[in-house]
Amino acid sequence: MSDIAYDDRWRQTHLGRLLGHAMRRFDARVLQLMAASERAPLALANLAARDKVGAAHVHITRHLPLQGARLTELAHSAGMSKQAMGDLVDQCVAWGLVTREPDARDARARRIVFTAAGLDWLAAFRDAVAQAESEFRAAVGDAVATVAALGLEAYADAGSQD
Secondary structure (H helix, E strand, O other), X not given: OOHHHHOOXXXXXXXXXXXXXXXXXXXXXXXXXHHOOOOOOHHXXXXXXXXXXXXXXXXXXXXXXXXOEEHHHXXXXXXXXXXXXXXXXXXXXXXXOEEEEEEXXXXXXXXXXXXXXXXXXXXXXXXXXXXXXXXXXXXHOHHHHHHHHHHHHHHHHHHHOO
């Protein structure tokens, strides 16, 4: 029998799994804070409170530039397929978070842009991220939080140069 059969604890404790758990916990906390936010549009806060807004919707909040983007650009930035991002955008359009506008550079193309309510949602997202980061610092200490942030930034930057 191989050595893997005797000790498979590594499957529960490897860095990728820990990062995944941490990201899900962080995103869940951000959504919880947004659901309670007075800055978030009421309809969107209610959707978040009923778990109708998920981590996938946060991709739009996280990746859509203020000047807007084409669907393909947004999907690429979020690491999603164009079809999956299109479905999310459709839902966010229905919720009043974003809209599709003609692209001034190409009449055939459309740009996804935040609505006024979407910008309020983005402000609530910024506040929720700051609160969740503060809670992370309180939980692990400033030194560990700083080292973790620097290490993750260095790791992400090294991967983007490949």
